[in-house]
Amino acid sequence: MKAVVRLPSVDEDALLGAAYAMTAAAFVLVSRKGKGGAVELWPKKGAAPAALAAAFRREYANQVLRWSLTRDGLGLRAETLRRALLLAEAAGGRTQAPQASLTPEQKAEIAALLAEADADAGPKDPLGIARPWEESRKDR
């Protein structure tokens, strides 16, 4: 038992993307006819053909949006990447300027905070919740 989904007009990239996304749940065969396209789905195990068809339609709508965004921003991303690489090249491949070091006052403040944390014995445990199970058994 297979499901067949026919679309009157398709974005081919999205059609293939949606078909690919279905390969975990089904065996998939894609075809084109004019502006349209079709997908045949054979469930691998358990899935109902109608559910597969519905899942494919949802995935196709998703892929149409994803491919549209990909195409729209591609030139911009390529140019951004090109310029970023040029900047990295101009910097000699080194990392950015090192962070400013801490002042003596800041270091002293951090040391005081760490000492305070070390001196704190932590919350009290009157019910013995933090004690290991073996120790609590010894008392009995």
Place this chain on the structure above:
Amino acid sequence: MKLVKGSVVFTLGKPLYGSEGLAAGALALGTRAQVFVGETKAAFSVEIKPAAKASPEKLLALGGEFLNEALNHEYRQRVVRANAPLTQAVFAPLFAKGFPAVPADPLEELEPQVKADRAKDIGDLLAQARGMS
């Protein structure tokens, strides 16, 4: 997919599916089956014959595995092609840096026709290469 005399057969339309996708599908099946391919201008016809006698479910699974692998290959190629501008942005500067302009050839300096002939040959080769993509 149709089951015919212990084999599974189907047709894959061009250009959605190409010969490399078919090869990827056949490779996925390995020694479990033999794959026969026929070709027309518009499509490939594929017959998959299992190495050992197989149940209808097993035949469909073999055919399905082939189909999914071929689709996987075709879609990955499409994603690679779609991202070509990003790949170019990364590799073009590296190639430009790795292959600096060569110094002038003394032969071309002495005989301008050599330079003209070479330029024509290179132009022809580039046109041929662009026609292949």
